[in-house]
Amino acid sequence: MDTKTDSGVKRPAAEAASSVAPAGATVDLAALRAEIDRIDAGMHALLIERGEIIDRLVEVKRSRGAEGGSAFRPAREASMMRHIVDRHRGILPLDTVEGIWRVIISTFTYVQAPYAVHADLATGEAAMRDTARFHFGFTVPFVAHMGASGVVAAVAGSKGDLGLVPAFAAPATGAWWTALESESAPKIIARLPFVERADHPAGLPVFCIAHPVTDGAVTEVETWSLHVAGWTAQAARALAPLAEVLAVPDRSLDGAALLASIPLGGEVGLDTVLAALRASGASVRSAALVGSHASRYTHPPQPEPAHPAAKG
Numbered sequence: 001m002d003t004k005t006d007s008g009v010k011r012p013a014a015e016a017a018s019s020v021a022p023a024g025a026t027v028d029l030a031a032l033r034a035e036i037d038r039i040d041a042g043m044h045a046l047l048i049e050r051g052e053i054i055d056r057l058v059e060v061k062r063s064r065g066a067e068g069g070s071a072f073r074p075a076r077e078a079s080m081m082r083h084i085v086d087r088h089r090g091i092l093p094l095d096t097v098e099g100i101w102r103v104i105i106s107t108f109t110y111v112q113a114p115y116a117v118h119a120d121l122a123t124g125e126a127a128m129r130d131t132a133r134f135h136f137g138f139t140v141p142f143v144a145h146m147g148a149s150g151v152v153a154a155v156a157g158s159k160g161d162l163g164l165v166p167a168f169a170a171p172a173t174g175a176w177w178t179a180l181e182s183e184s185a186p187k188i189i190a191r192l193p194f195v196e197r198a199d200h201p202a203g204l205p206v207f208c209i210a211h212p213v214t215d216g217a218v219t220e221v222e223t224w225s226l227h228v229a230g231w232t233a234q235a236a237r238a239l240a241p242l243a244e245v246l247a248v249p250d251r252s253l254d255g256a257a258l259l260a261s262i263p264l265g266g267e268v269g270l271d272t273v274l275a276a277l278r279a280s281g282a283s284v285r286s287a288a289l290v291g292s293h294a295s296r297y298t299h300p301p302q303p304e305p306a307h308p309a310a311k312g
């Protein structure tokens with residue numbers, strides 16, 4: 001007996017049936033594949049419709065005189081990503097869902113206003129590339145730099161590009177954030193991943209920098225560039241419980257350049273951090289706000305995907 005496939009090609013029934021499907025399941029399989037085709041066509045149509053809404057959004061932004069720089073809106077993106085992971089259920093791994101939406105959002109941001117992503121590869125190329133591609137996809141151009149200061153300079157000289165620099169202490173990076181101190185310099189606008197978890201496939205913590213955001217900035221955590229003299233182990237210990245701090249010691253001055261991340265509206269403010277530094281014997285030469293980002297949002301690690309069929 002022959003059977004007719006979706007494409008109209010005739011082939012033997014035995015070959016058409018899956019090798020694991022019991023005899024007689026062919027029709028069900030074809031029906032399920034028809035369902036999958038219907039869902040795929042629906043999802044594609046929805047993406048096309050999303051693009052039409054983005055077109056209208058661009059018009060509204062233009063009519064409101066939005067600046068011509070990056071269309072990236074950190075507060076909106078952080079909130080969307082939280083909602084997506086919170087409502088997810090079913091067998092599709094969360095990593096996949098998050099990755100799909102990062103590509104959707106980043107690419108629609110790109111079609112609104114083209115931008116490139118500049119990334120500092122000095123602390124390791126593979127992890128940083130994975131991070132950039134996971135969060136921004138493959139349509140947004142990727143520009144590699146060997147050092148964070150090159151990333152800051154590229155963003156400063158661009159119209160609306162984004163930069164990715166490590167959000168962890170790494171000897172190779174230097175105190176790149178001091179280049180963000182002047183008012184018109186780029187600022188930290190986000191910390192990625194938006195949703196953190198121990199087993200994140202692109203979990204390298206990075207700061208995203210861009211021209212100062214005038215619309216849609218998020219200020220849950222402020223990032224301060226501090227210059228201190230008298231930087232000692234005691235001063236470092238005093239700060240550890242108060243704020244997340246990146247420190248680059250400046251041996252010639254017995255001081256350090258610090259990048260302190262301080263949640264707004266919490267018990268510990270900038271004043272608390274400065275007071276702790278002074279109490280430890282350090283003196284604070286300057287403090288400049290160099291950006292802000294959404295508070296870190298943590299999700300528990302995901303269980304291994306276990307399809308019912310795999311359980312035997």
Ligand SMILES: C=C(O[C@@H]1C=C(C(=O)O)C=C[C@H]1O)C(=O)O
Pocket residue numbers: 054057071072073074076077104105106108109112
């Ligand atoms: C759509 C907007 O622009 C960008 C694209 C987004 C998207 O595609 O969902 C979300 C936030 C912005 O980074 C917006 O400002 O809402």
